[in-house]
Amino acid sequence: MAGIEDVARAAGVSTATVSRALRGLPNVSDATRRRVLAEATRLGYVPTPSASSLATGRTRTIGLLTPWVSRWFFANVIEGAERALRDVGYDVLLHTFVVRRDEPRRRVDPDVLRHRVDGTLVVGLPLDDDEVRSLVGLDRPLAFVGSGPDDQVTVRLDDVATGYAATRHLLDLGHRVVGHVTGVPDLVSSWSPPAERSLGYVRALAEAGVDVDRELEANGDFDVEGGRASTAELLRRRPDVTAVFAASDEMAMGALLAARDLGLRVPEDLSVVGVDGHDLGEVAGLTTVAQDAYQQGADAALLLLEMVNGAPVPQRLTYPTELVRRRSTGPPRAS
Amino acid sequence: MAGIEDVARAAGVSTATVSRALRGLPNVSDATRRRVLAEATRLGYVPTPSASSLATGRTRTIGLLTPWVSRWFFANVIEGAERALRDVGYDVLLHTFVVRRDEPRRRVDPDVLRHRVDGTLVVGLPLDDDEVRSLVGLDRPLAFVGSGPDDQVTVRLDDVATGYAATRHLLDLGHRVVGHVTGVPDLVSSWSPPAERSLGYVRALAEAGVDVDRELEANGDFDVEGGRASTAELLRRRPDVTAVFAASDEMAMGALLAARDLGLRVPEDLSVVGVDGHDLGEVAGLTTVAQDAYQQGADAALLLLEMVNGAPVPQRLTYPTELVRRRSTGPPRAS
DNA sequence: CTGTTAGCGCCTTCAG
DNA sequence: CTGAAGGCGCTAACAG
Numbered sequence: 001m002a003g004i005e006d007v008a009r010a011a012g013v014s015t016a017t018v019s020r021a022l023r024g025l026p027n028v029s030d031a032t033r034r035r036v037l038a039e040a041t042r043l044g045y046v047p048t049p050s051a052s053s054l055a056t057g058r059t060r061t062i063g064l065l066t067p068w069v070s071r072w073f074f075a076n077v078i079e080g081a082e083r084a085l086r087d088v089g090y091d092v093l094l095h096t097f098v099v100r101r102d103e104p105r106r107r108v109d110p111d112v113l114r115h116r117v118d119g120t121l122v123v124g125l126p127l128d129d130d131e132v133r134s135l136v137g138l139d140r141p142l143a144f145v146g147s148g149p150d151d152q153v154t155v156r157l158d159d160v161a162t163g164y165a166a167t168r169h170l171l172d173l174g175h176r177v178v179g180h181v182t183g184v185p186d187l188v189s190s191w192s193p194p195a196e197r198s199l200g201y202v203r204a205l206a207e208a209g210v211d212v213d214r215e216l217e218a219n220g221d222f223d224v225e226g227g228r229a230s231t232a233e234l235l236r237r238r239p240d241v242t243a244v245f246a247a248s249d250e251m252a253m254g255a256l257l258a259a260r261d262l263g264l265r266v267p268e269d270l271s272v273v274g275v276d277g278h279d280l281g282e283v284a285g286l287t288t289v290a291q292d293a294y295q296q297g298a299d300a301a302l303l304l305l306e307m308v309n310g311a312p313v314p315q316r317l318t319y320p321t322e323l324v325r326r327r328s329t330g331p332p333r334a335s
Numbered sequence: 336m337a338g339i340e341d342v343a344r345a346a347g348v349s350t351a352t353v354s355r356a357l358r359g360l361p362n363v364s365d366a367t368r369r370r371v372l373a374e375a376t377r378l379g380y381v382p383t384p385s386a387s388s389l390a391t392g393r394t395r396t397i398g399l400l401t402p403w404v405s406r407w408f409f410a411n412v413i414e415g416a417e418r419a420l421r422d423v424g425y426d427v428l429l430h431t432f433v434v435r436r437d438e439p440r441r442r443v444d445p446d447v448l449r450h451r452v453d454g455t456l457v458v459g460l461p462l463d464d465d466e467v468r469s470l471v472g473l474d475r476p477l478a479f480v481g482s483g484p485d486d487q488v489t490v491r492l493d494d495v496a497t498g499y500a501a502t503r504h505l506l507d508l509g510h511r512v513v514g515h516v517t518g519v520p521d522l523v524s525s526w527s528p529p530a531e532r533s534l535g536y537v538r539a540l541a542e543a544g545v546d547v548d549r550e551l552e553a554n555g556d557f558d559v560e561g562g563r564a565s566t567a568e569l570l571r572r573r574p575d576v577t578a579v580f581a582a583s584d585e586m587a588m589g590a591l592l593a594a595r596d597l598g599l600r601v602p603e604d605l606s607v608v609g610v611d612g613h614d615l616g617e618v619a620g621l622t623t624v625a626q627d628a629y630q631q632g633a634d635a636a637l638l639l640l641e642m643v644n645g646a647p648v649p650q651r652l653t654y655p656t657e658l659v660r661r662r663s664t665g666p667p668r669a670s
Numbered sequence: 671c672t673g674t675t676a677g678c679g680c681c682t683t684c685a686g
Numbered sequence: 687c688t689g690a691a692g693g694c695g696c697t698a699a700c701a702g
Contacts, residue, residue: 004680014689019681027687048450050394051679053385054694064429069414070614070629075405082404082431091451094399094427096417111381115695116426224614253618279405279559280615283588294405339696349673354697362671386695389678450679 002043010039022047053115061091062304063117065108067099067125071222071250072278073293077123077145080297088305093117097125101221110134119304121145123297126184126192141307145300147193153307155300155317157291159193162321163200166245166273166289169323171208174331175243175271178205179234181220181227181255183247194222197247197275216241220251227254228261235262235270242332243271249278249288256284256328267330277324285327291319337378345374357382388450396426397639398452400443402434402460406557407585407613408628412458412480415632423640428452432460436556445469454639456480458632461519461527476642480635482528488642490635490652492626494528497656498535501580501608501624504658506543509666510578510606513540514569516555516562516590518582529557532582532610551576555586562589563596570597570605577667578606584613584623591619591663602665612659620662626654 008015013032021028021036028036039045053059062085068074082092093116099105108131113120120135124146127135132149135142141153148154170178180201183194198217205212215237218230227246231254235241246252252274259270266272266285274281277290296319306313343350348367356363356371363371374380388394397420403409417427428451434440443466448455455470459481462470467484470477476488483489505513515536518529533552540547550572553565562581566589570576581587587609594605601607601620609616612625631654641648 015680016682016690017688020688023681029687032687044446046446046449048389048679050385050388050450051694052681054383054389054679054696055681057694059385061428069404069417070407070410072405075410078429079404079431082429083433086431091447092429093396094413094417094429096414096421098418111379112426114381115383115385224618250615253615256618280585280588280619283559283591284615284618350696351674351698352672355672358697364671367671383695386678387697389680390695390697392678 002045004045004047006043007036007040007045010043011036057115059091059116059118060089061093061117062301063093063095063113063120064123065095065097065120065125066123067097067105069094069096072276073146073248074124076293077297077300080294080299081121081123081145081301082297084298084301085305090118090301090305099125107131108135110138113138113140118308119143121300121304122148124193141304143300143304143307145296147191149191153303153313153315155296155303155319157193157319157321159196160200160203162275162289162291163197163245163247164204165200165321165323166197166275167201167204168208169273169287169289169325169329170243170245170271171204171210173243173271173329176210176332177238177240177242178210178216179231179238179241179244180217181230181234181244181246181251182217183222183251184219194247201245213238220246220248220254222248222251224250224254224257227251228257229254231255231258232261235264241270243273243329246272246274249274249276249281249286252286252288252328253278253280253284256286266328268333271329271332273329275321277322281324282326287326287329288324289321290324291321295319337380339380339382341378342371342375342380345378346371392450394426394451394453395424396428396452397636398428398430398448398455399458400430400432400455400460401458402432402440404429404431407611408481408583409459411628412632412635415629415634416456416458416480416636417632419633419636420640425453425636425640434460442466443470445473448473448475453643454478456635456639457483459528476639478635478639478642480631482526484526488638488648488650490631490638490654492528492654492656494531495535495538497610497624497626498532498580498582499539500535500656500658501532501610502536502539503543504608504622504624504660504664505578505580505606506539506545508578508606508664511545511667512573512575512577513545513551514566514573514576514579515552516565516569516579516581516586517552518557518586519554529582536580548573555581555583555589557583557586559585559589559592562586563592564589566590566593567596570599576605578608578664581607581609584609584611584616584621587621587623587663588613588615588619591621601663603668606664606667608664610656612657616659617661622661622664623659624656625659626656630654 119141220226220230454476555561
């Protein structure tokens with residue numbers, strides 16, 4: 001409840017000096033600063049954010065845009081980013097965008113962010129060019145995690161390499177008819193991870209001299225039920241499939257369910273590999289190409305802060321992945 | 336970039352009228368309102384939040400306090416709350432608190448929330464009395480999800496009944512030596528769900544005339560690895576255990592891993608039941624007492640908004656749970 | 671129904 | 687090194 005004026009009065013200085021002293025600005029004598037600090041503490045003074053925002057234009061808040069919080073990748077990125085930001089006294093404003101199969105999602109509206117954040121972190125949300133432009137138009141730092149336009153600061157995997165690694169693992173085991181459960185049906189942007197993972201898949205097949213067939217790919221919408229349904233569909237179309245590469249662990253878990261539904265043993269009848277390194281992957285015995293989502297969130301947040309502070313930052317941080325072999329993959333049955 | 340003054344000038348009215356018109360307040364003629372709206376839209380006017388906060392004392396922001404975002408219950412509550420709030424134009428400020436086994440966590444600091452939120456939602460974060468008092472001292476609406484003090488608005492399960500239901504299911508299957516993997520070692524508050532679930536466990540055992548033994552309980556820290564370790568410990572202490580009730584699905588998954596580690600078959604050698612209804616429970620074949628975390632988050636958010644608007648709200652919303660039977664539970668082996 | 675006038679609480683030149 | 691004073695952009699009485 002104490003205002004800056006109370007502190008000023010108590011310390012016998014002006015409000016300007018209090019402001020300077022408390023924010024660690026120069027041009028305040030040590031003695032004065034100590035006195036101000038002491039009085040501020042004693043009175044329990046805390047600056048009113050809206051007042052200082054109004055005066056400075058800064059909010060010490062970062063906007064976090066994401067389609068979900070309850071999925072592995074997103075939850076971990078958010079957690080990593082929030083903690084990194086909190087550590088330096090920044091708040092996180094959470095904005096989710098419902099993304100559904102059929103209906104188009106609500107568009108990203110820069111007006112909701114304007115004057116409300118010092119920067120924006122877009123987590124795994126595919127934006128069209130207009131949306132990106134509108135965020136750029138906020139004239140505040142902008143960074144992407146998981147995927148992002150080529151000309152924006154982005155923290156992500158090498159998704160082509162990731163898809164390649166997963167597929168290659170299956171090929172190395174001897175599989176020759178490999179299905180692919182991918183992420184999204186229609187891409188609003190050209191920089192989508194599922195598209196690139198799919199490219200890696202195709203590349204690995206081609207390199208191995210294996211036929212690539214559109215019938216071997218199906219959309220699993222990045223969730224368990226989608227993975228289950230599309231794997232079932234895949235197996236209906238091509239009963240000779242012996243392995244499936246799913247573009248996320250959650251879809252891969254769906255693939256495991258589909259196998260069980262159909263009475264197929266894993267990995268004897270069907271091998272499954274995912275992407276993520278989901279916490280529960282071990283329980284399911286899921287082979288996966290693992291990534292560190294938490295750290296990507298934290299690093300992206302730090303990058304964004306650098307930008308907020310006007311420091312130069314690398315345009316792109318590419319994270320490593322690691323193949324984790326578990327029970328869900330093995331050599332195909334001898335046919 | 337256009338300010339309220341620009342709109343006022345363009346519409347040929349005062350800023351006060353613009354403010355009234357745009358916020359749908361009475362005492363503005365239809366014609367004027369339309370004109371103002373048109374000009375505001377044309378100029379792309381959006382009120383600066385910090386300015387209106389400073390003037391009104393309202394922020395249209397809710398603070399969300401939680402220990403994690405990457406765990407099932409928390410992620411779903413957060414998602415539900417965020418969407419409910421966004422729908423009515425409220426922002427969510429996310430605050431996480433690292434909770435670790437050993438070290439004490441950072442204390443909840445009301446100063447970070449002061450003048451920054453219109454209300455606070457505490458999600459599954461055990462607070463001590465001082466912390467609760469400090470939040471109450473903010474003089475803003477406060478609500479809890481998952482657990483909360485008796486005298487505060489809380490949305491939660493009947494945790495005693497939940498623990499009872501899970502344990503009862505095992506007893507009904509014929510188990511007589513039932514272990515319990517609980518949540519936390521030392522409770523900072525008396526209203527913790529793990530403590531109540533444990534109470535339900537004890538009650539069910541007592542009712543069935545089965546001995547209750549402290550050795551049959553172990554702390555699993557609410558995560559997979561904790562569940563794994565404590566289940567292993569449990570089985571070491573009491574090799575005659577035939578079933579385990581874990582206070583969360585994530586710990587239950589850990590119990591499944593422990594069983595596998597020890598070469599025990601589930602459910603023939605060990606039955607496992609959890610609590611939550613985790614999305615991946617089906618993949619693991621996990622029997623569970625399911626709850627709807629998303630809806631609890633959404634409802635708590637709505638309750639909080641009612642309070643912000645000065646409406647009376649029920650002190651307590653108790654959510655139903657439902658036993659979902661899967662492969663992880665079955666009758667004990669005939670000994 | 672509409673305009674005028676003070677603030678809301680802090681920051682930031684500009685003097686001194 | 688410090689203080690005075692204006693202003694950030696909007697809202698809330700109070701007149702009219």
